[in-house]
Amino acid sequence: MAEPRTLSEKIWEAHAVSSPLQEEARRRALTEAGQTEAESMLGQRPELLYIDLHLVHEVTSAQAFEGLRLAGREVRRPDLTLATVDHNVPTLDRDKPWPDPLSVQQAAVMSGNAAEFEVPFFGISDQRQGIVHVIGPEQGLTQPGMTIVCGDSHTSTHGAFGALAIGIGTSEVEHVLVTQTLRQVRPQTMAIEVEGRLPEGISAKDIILSIIRTIGVGGGTGHVVEYRGEAIRALSMEGRMTVCNMSIEAGARAGLVAPDDTTFAYVEGRPFAPKGKEWEQALEHWRTLPSDADARFDKVVPLQAESIEPSVTWGTTPAQSVAVTGRVPDPDGFDDPTARELGKRSLTYMDLKPNTAIEDIGLDRVFIGSCTNSRIEDLRAAAAVARGYSVAASVQAMVVPGSGLVKAQAEAEGLDRVFLAAGFEWRDAGCSMCLGMNPDFLLPGERCASTSNRNFEGRQGAGGRTHLVSPEMAAAAAVAGHFVDIRSWRRN
Amino acid sequence: MEPFHAVKGRAIPLNRRDVDTDQIIPAKYLKRIERTGYGPFAFESWRKDPDFVLNNPAYAGAPVLLAKQNFGSGSSREHAVWALDGLGVRVVIAPSFADIFKSNSFQGGLLTLELPDEDIDYLIARAEELPESELEVDLESQTVRAVDRSWERRFEIDPFKKYRLLRGLNDIAMTLEYKDDIDKFEATRPAFLPAKRSS
Numbered sequence A: 001m002a003e004p005r006t007l008s009e010k011i012w013e014a015h016a017v018s019s020p021l022q023e024e025a026r027r028r029a030l031t032e033a034g035q036t037e038a039e040s041m042l043g044q045r046p047e048l049l050y051i052d053l054h055l056v057h058e059v060t061s062a063q064a065f066e067g068l069r070l071a072g073r074e075v076r077r078p079d080l081t082l083a084t085v086d087h088n089v090p091t092l093d094r095d096k097p098w099p100d101p102l103s104v105q106q107a108a109v110m111s112g113n114a115a116e117f118e119v120p121f122f123g124i125s126d127q128r129q130g131i132v133h134v135i136g137p138e139q140g141l142t143q144p145g146m147t148i149v150c151g152d153s154h155t156s157t158h159g160a161f162g163a164l165a166i167g168i169g170t171s172e173v174e175h176v177l178v179t180q181t182l183r184q185v186r187p188q189t190m191a192i193e194v195e196g197r198l199p200e201g202i203s204a205k206d207i208i209l210s211i212i213r214t215i216g217v218g219g220g221t222g223h224v225v226e227y228r229g230e231a232i233r234a235l236s237m238e239g240r241m242t243v244c245n246m247s248i249e250a251g252a253r254a255g256l257v258a259p260d261d262t263t264f265a266y267v268e269g270r271p272f273a274p275k276g277k278e279w280e281q282a283l284e285h286w287r288t289l290p291s292d293a294d295a296r297f298d299k300v301v302p303l304q305a306e307s308i309e310p311s312v313t314w315g316t317t318p319a320q321s322v323a324v325t326g327r328v329p330d331p332d333g334f335d336d337p338t339a340r341e342l343g344k345r346s347l348t349y350m351d352l353k354p355n356t357a358i359e360d361i362g363l364d365r366v367f368i369g370s371c372t373n374s375r376i377e378d379l380r381a382a383a384a385v386a387r388g389y390s391v392a393a394s395v396q397a398m399v400v401p402g403s404g405l406v407k408a409q410a411e412a413e414g415l416d417r418v419f420l421a422a423g424f425e426w427r428d429a430g431c432s433m434c435l436g437m438n439p440d441f442l443l444p445g446e447r448c449a450s451t452s453n454r455n456f457e458g459r460q461g462a463g464g465r466t467h468l469v470s471p472e473m474a475a476a477a478a479v480a481g482h483f484v485d486i487r488s489w490r491r492n
Numbered sequence B: 001m002e003p004f005h006a007v008k009g010r011a012i013p014l015n016r017r018d019v020d021t022d023q024i025i026p027a028k029y030l031k032r033i034e035r036t037g038y039g040p041f042a043f044e045s046w047r048k049d050p051d052f053v054l055n056n057p058a059y060a061g062a063p064v065l066l067a068k069q070n071f072g073s074g075s076s077r078e079h080a081v082w083a084l085d086g087l088g089v090r091v092v093i094a095p096s097f098a099d100i101f102k103s104n105s106f107q108g109g110l111l112t113l114e115l116p117d118e119d120i121d122y123l124i125a126r127a128e129e130l131p132e133s134e135l136e137v138d139l140e141s142q143t144v145r146a147v148d149r150s151w152e153r154r155f156e157i158d159p160f161k162k163y164r165l166l167r168g169l170n171d172i173a174m175t176l177e178y179k180d181d182i183d184k185f186e187a188t189r190p191a192f193l194p195a196k197r198s199s
């Protein structure tokens, strides 16, 4: 019998171009040929993984394409590559000239590189344009069992389909463009088991914020996390994407969920999904992917779904969160001195006092969007909360769909009218105020309830203060002007 | 890439944990399309505080950066490595690093060294008290020590990583030697996998 393997190990082994065994043979050959010790060291090089899909955006690719140009190299597999513009794009008045000439240049360089290297490109006027991690799944390009990379840490999102999806830096982007492979040292495996049923009103965002609070921002370092258990199985694909998206916020190299009928139903019929006989072959393969029953993980973390509450971050790392019914903690009570020091710095930055009730925290801005929570289901959830209400006078609230297609779908369902009637702004697709590279950013001192993934200092604009929440919680906060417990919200 | 052998100089005591790459280089500077010129913007918002360690002229141009756990978390931006390089930093020493930052550093020839908390605490205290004290990092012998030899540690590094850093080898060139393997692998990929016709 073959060794039982986990999902990520199966994907890894199916994509290792040079297996450790081949490496070993190569090393022996070198040694026997009388090569130096240094060369025999080549046997310890990281494994080469073949990459099935490479997503590219404007911020982390310009220097990589420049590297190709300087070396006279080509993109090995443009057909396995897809580029878009998402980080810089304005979400208003797109037909008018963009306000920032540097953004204009970066987007122009992206479209120029796509044309020069014949990489398929969803440009600003293409309805399929959007955040890379929204458009891959939407197009059916993200499929179970694949290896996926992108010069972006939230590539882990694609793991929701049972793909091994890894965020990389610009030098690695160049490496993948040229070789269609990535050098990686084999990660460790971690299982996070969310058992039981999620209580009413609790979303995927609350699951992942609870996980990060439990294991810490460095808890997943060096590991690929597989999310398992009844509560994960019960999630929609959108919910699984939200969970996998924030794997990086726990430091994990990737996060994934075993593919099942929910996954297959989502992929089927999408533009790049296999069709006919190939669909049958793919399905057969995908069903072999889930971790074997007795597969061992290097670490196992259990979590009870029933204990999860609507979460709000109070600090400047995604692990600093608390239930909406709770209070801002007093860092003086933290055992770990580095956590104490960080907690104090965070509270100073956030301008919050220990023991303040979370529901007493008032807001200036609300942002519903980002690769964590900008898919159709997120917008439906937020609209269901906002329906028939008005945004508080003190709050400026915006909804930014994850892609042009999500926007069109939402409009077809009338969600835009719900948001507009309530006083939310309804924007075009992009990263927007998740990181504020475009004209959407917080002013110094502004406090924002955000459905994005990072509450780092200055993340949404220098001096801006971010509280991470679910789309439902963000919509309710926009209406109330402060945080409220979504479990007691009256829906119209 | 330039080969890495040894570095000698002052150390900057950045006494913080979970230093994310948004702090190292804010997003608004990622619009540039070059690999250089990020140094002046490194740690921009923290530098607004006159007491921030990098505003102390004693540490200007110091090649070693000391930090607490989980350095380089968050965004995958390699610009963070380029920004540290722009400051003149060649080695970062911390109890732990975020994965992507670690691999980006390796790509850029920036050495990331992991030492236990006690050692980091000692080095940070020392650099705070005696800013002019120097550290020496030698990759060949895998040692980091005070220049006056009052303190010395051996550090671990993956042999392949060391081999490649010492020679300044380029990953792409090395991988291209595996072209035959890649070609062979590619020929076995199932037909149902998605591929696009270029537009």
Ligand code: SF4
Binding pocket: A086, A087, A131, A132, A133, A152, A154, A370, A371, A372, A430, A431, A434, A435, A452, A453
């Ligand atoms: S939405 Fe935010 S986190 Fe996601 S890819 Fe864009 S900038 Fe990165």
